[in-house]
Amino acid sequence: MRRTNIPDAAIRRLPVYLRVVSELAEADVPIISSAEMAERTGLSPEQIRKDLAYFGAFGTRGVGYDTALLARRIARILGLHRGVKAALVGAGHLGHALARYSISQHKDIQITAIFDTDPEKIGTDVMGVPIQPVSELVETCRAKGVKIGIVAVPASAAQTTAELLKEGGVEAILNFAPAKLKVEDVFVQNIDLTIELQSLAYYTSASEGDPGDGQ
Amino acid sequence: MRRTNIPDAAIRRLPVYLRVVSELAEADVPIISSAEMAERTGLSPEQIRKDLAYFGAFGTRGVGYDTALLARRIARILGLHRGVKAALVGAGHLGHALARYSISQHKDIQITAIFDTDPEKIGTDVMGVPIQPVSELVETCRAKGVKIGIVAVPASAAQTTAELLKEGGVEAILNFAPAKLKVEDVFVQNIDLTIELQSLAYYTSASEGDPGDGQ
Numbered sequence: 186m187r188r189t190n191i192p193d194a195a196i197r198r199l200p201v202y203l204r205v206v207s208e209l210a211e212a213d214v215p216i217i218s219s220a221e222m223a224e225r226t227g228l229s230p231e232q233i234r235k236d237l238a239y240f241g242a243f244g245t246r247g248v249g250y251d252t253a254l255l256a257r258r259i260a261r262i263l264g265l266h267r268g269v270k271a272a273l274v275g276a277g278h279l280g281h282a283l284a285r286y287s288i289s290q291h292k293d294i295q296i297t298a299i300f301d302t303d304p305e306k307i308g309t310d311v312m313g314v315p316i317q318p319v320s321e322l323v324e325t326c327r328a329k330g331v332k333i334g335i336v337a338v339p340a341s342a343a344q345t346t347a348e349l350l351k352e353g354g355v356e357a358i359l360n361f362a363p364a365k366l367k368v369e370d371v372f373v374q375n376i377d378l379t380i381e382l383q384s385l386a387y388y389t390s391a392s393e394g395d396p397g398d399g400q
Numbered sequence: 401m402r403r404t405n406i407p408d409a410a411i412r413r414l415p416v417y418l419r420v421v422s423e424l425a426e427a428d429v430p431i432i433s434s435a436e437m438a439e440r441t442g443l444s445p446e447q448i449r450k451d452l453a454y455f456g457a458f459g460t461r462g463v464g465y466d467t468a469l470l471a472r473r474i475a476r477i478l479g480l481h482r483g484v485k486a487a488l489v490g491a492g493h494l495g496h497a498l499a500r501y502s503i504s505q506h507k508d509i510q511i512t513a514i515f516d517t518d519p520e521k522i523g524t525d526v527m528g529v530p531i532q533p534v535s536e537l538v539e540t541c542r543a544k545g546v547k548i549g550i551v552a553v554p555a556s557a558a559q560t561t562a563e564l565l566k567e568g569g570v571e572a573i574l575n576f577a578p579a580k581l582k583v584e585d586v587f588v589q590n591i592d593l594t595i596e597l598q599s600l601a602y603y604t605s606a607s608e609g610d611p612g613d614g615q
Binding site: 293335357 | 412418419440441478480493502580589599602604
């Protein structure tokens, strides 16, 4: 059965499958069963079969999935097979680390431009990628065909940054700024470290828990 | 109505509410309506009323919520009112930035210890917090009463790190390593930058989309 849409939740699991099958393919393990995939991902075999079926990867009953084939197929679905260009805005501590991390980790997502407003940072580089003034963002992103924007600026500058990225042709944003972005026709994924850390506190004995649970 | 449990999804929204009402309280804005809260958070007024009702904050009909009171109440629910101690393991680029970011941003989540295996890093500090050898992790975390662990080590070291943190008394882990952690009785939240970036690619024109959608 062919689908015209894959749920966001399934899309977010595809890179997990991609990691598992890529590692196996590189290790010359040709086949993985959905049971093995479940063990390695912590997801249920049913969930895995359902997710992969969305894009027509059914595997072979009683045998499993061809790891190399599945890796190629997932990469194509995500658009990683030809590499996706990304730009980082905000080369502060977090942005700088994100850039180094991304540049060193991701061959398929390439950080090809970095922007900041700090004159002391402009002209320097992160692992060979020069830090440019934000005034060059739109033109540079258009010229390089940047599709993904990583926003690591202060909350007060986040919305403006997102609008510049859209103007530069960016279609998806990973937002680390603690601010709600409003940009039409741009997919925004937020990662808010404050929220992650504060939420975690609830699960520790520091929390008083719910008013009604007797803690 | 009192509850003995608040859903994880609602817990993850509490810090968002906390941020909004704290900012307003600091700006001497005493009251916020759920409609205003919805505008500032992007959540529906119904969702907000439901979330806040979980812990008995109903606001005043036709008036709204007392910003200072709600901030204090959410902080207590999360255990932030007395500060929660956190430890970071892995002072690489990402870990170092996470430490600087957290130390500078969070008064309520205090990074009180940092651990690494690199002899060149051990003995140095991040904004006054010394980097100690991992061999001191368990003892230090116990002595300081660390409840939250931030894991920013390579995937190959993540599981061992998580087990050490549990032995040190950590009850919740924020895991940045691209590895699935198995630690009983410890709440684990994963942030996987590779997965976030690769998922984003699907929403760009680099993606070929679904096999069936004619792209």
